[in-house]
Amino acid sequence: MPSVVLEGDPVPATGELPAEALRSLGTRPFGFYVHVPFCVTRCGYCDFNTYTAAELGPGASRAGYAATAIEEIRLARRVLGDADMPVSTVFFGGGTPTLLPAADLVSVLRAVDTEFGLAPDAEVTTEANPESVTPTALAELRAGGFTRVSFGMQSAAPHVLAVLDRRHTPGRPAAAVHEARAAGFEHISLDLIYGTPGETAGDWRDSLTAAVEAAPDHISAYSLIVEDGTRLAARIRRGELPMPDDDLAADRYTAADTLLSAAGYDWYEVSNWATSEASRCRHNLLYWTGGDWWGVGPGAHSHIDGVRWWNVKHPTPYAARLAAGTSPGQAREHLTPADRHLERLMLELRLSSGYPLSDIPPPSRPAAARALATGLLDPAPFTKGRAVLTLKGRLLADAVIRDLT
Template sequence: MPSALPDGEPVPRTGELPESALRGLGERPFGFYVHVPFCVTRCGYCDFNTYTAAELGPGASRADYAETAAAEVRLARRVLGDAAPRVATVFFGGGTPTLLPPADLVRILRVIDEEFGLAPGAEVTTEANPESVTPAALAELRAGGFTRISLGMQSVRPHVLAVLDRRHTPGRAAAAAREARAAGFEHVNLDLIYGTPGETDDDWRATLAAAIEAGPDHISAYALIVEDGTRLAARIRRGELPAPDDDVAADRYLIADAMLGEAGYAWYEISNWARSPEARCRHNLLYWTGGDWWGVGPGAHSHVGGVRWWNVKHPAAYASRIAAGESPGHAREVLTAEDRAVERLMLQLRLATGHPLDEIRPQARPAVARALADGLLDPGPFRAGRAVLTLRGRLLADALIRDLA
């Protein structure tokens, strides 16, 4: 969740949505994203809307956060009314959600269930830093209804973790993954980052090998992005560290795809691999396939029926709005049919299932033909009417999507 909020039209104090947004509610999957904006320290590369204790200031409290978030869930129920669908997925992100006591996270989940009802087999995920969980906390989360955990591993090399300002020791993430399995978690993900200044190919292979050996059923691997305003960006600007190299990142991606494929993980989104269809992150698939979701928490983004809105950024402002019984929405936008079509293309083309060729605008057909001829699109699915990226296409996905959009 980026720290900067875009402009948009005002959100009504009641949070009410246009009738057009509520039409068809329940026909699409519906989920909740719960943003927990607290961190012990700020990682040097992080641009998310997070706050350490020193940055939080007056008017916001970690101790009160669960009840504040629960109040927004109740607001969501009032806004969506009797047509409110059951919840297919819940995702607690941050920040570090597991800085809250497990009982607080379970409390928020229970309010979601009380107000909306969790669908049978609902996926409930929390992100966690490896050092922020213990076997006892994991067991409490699992008993409270959490089914999936996503651990920020990033790397197993100490010098890489140091550049990223990560606090955990190199082996802690793998140990936490095993502890989550022992606690009964059905699905465990490890998040990795490649392309950090000072990382070598061997460093990256060692990280992948350690992640695979830990036995998660899902692995995410992301190229490092240097965001303006971060400590990492400042260090690169001063010449203390070299900037990430696109060619190096491409090589690291190829290494990841090869090693993960050999270990039984199949890609289903450009940065995500799973051991089985059941191991795929259904909450993220909800985003990528045009579902609806309500984002709870400061800076959280929501989307219902073509209306997208985002909450006020600071936890104190968020808590003040909620205490007053008002929507914490900062601004919103109503997407046009063309906006939604472009977003579907941008998101679905990143998936292994691809995007229907007949939904690509006629003006982009020459670009489609070039992509096929250049080996960026798989000819098999193409003949069946879908645009699906090849491995080479995945490396050049951003440029291809721009051409087709």
């Protein structure tokens, strides 16, 4: 999770949730996010809650992390009571989850199954750096119940990888995809980043082509964001690198949509393309469509029916709290009906399924008509009562959302 300090109400030591948040448990999709906060090195653009071995300090280690995460899963069961809520998705993110032994990741997944039960068709994803996996580890993960793997490719251009401080060689992501396929993974994603200082249009086209040729069934493409406090931000501030350009980023996005669409990948969320509905990331769709989830790990966020909370950020106090039998929650907030409406609009409008026109507040409906007239909303779904962004609208999604609130 991004390194943002949020204020909120205290979380009870027991982790107890308000009774009204528990009444509807099991009526919405339920998932687990497991944050694994370890990296070999910190990439220059990253401000996620991750730690190298040198940054961990005493009281936390990779070796004991799985056992600590399992304690939070048991806490989740106590807090949520005996409601029947089979887990439809589990997502291991980071950091680099695959720095842990495959057996550790499988043990955490088994704990989720033991405490809550995995749905028969549960999607279980792990993120991985291409250099952090081996054929043996991938086979162990697949045999242990993982169904999907997402590799951080970022770019196929060596000089772009160097600016991003990525350690893998350009050909390694494709090799990792083939190894995952051989291990039995049907669903594989590659993540790309565009707009890196020094990246040319040709570099980006080559990266897209390399990703498509590797034949994953899902590709994500994200615009580089320069976060304060990162090494990349410092380099830009010193004038070593230029600031990414918004117009150039729009060109890169358009190129991505054109090339990926031609290769059989359909957009289903502004930054995500898949070869079929079955290839879409169901865990992210759970976030985007208002499901419930429990976030395990330092800094992880959770949401149950309008109550959102987040854990302490550093692995040491996180582990200490669980060892003491108390919640690792740092703070929480109760979303108001207005908050929930705004978040739903912000998230669902980014999806290819769009947002119901009938749920747009009456004062904002003229803005929807203007967005249609200016080519930001698709006419065909509009006539059926849905606001769906066009390609132009996706480039201006934030502005469209502001106008419709």
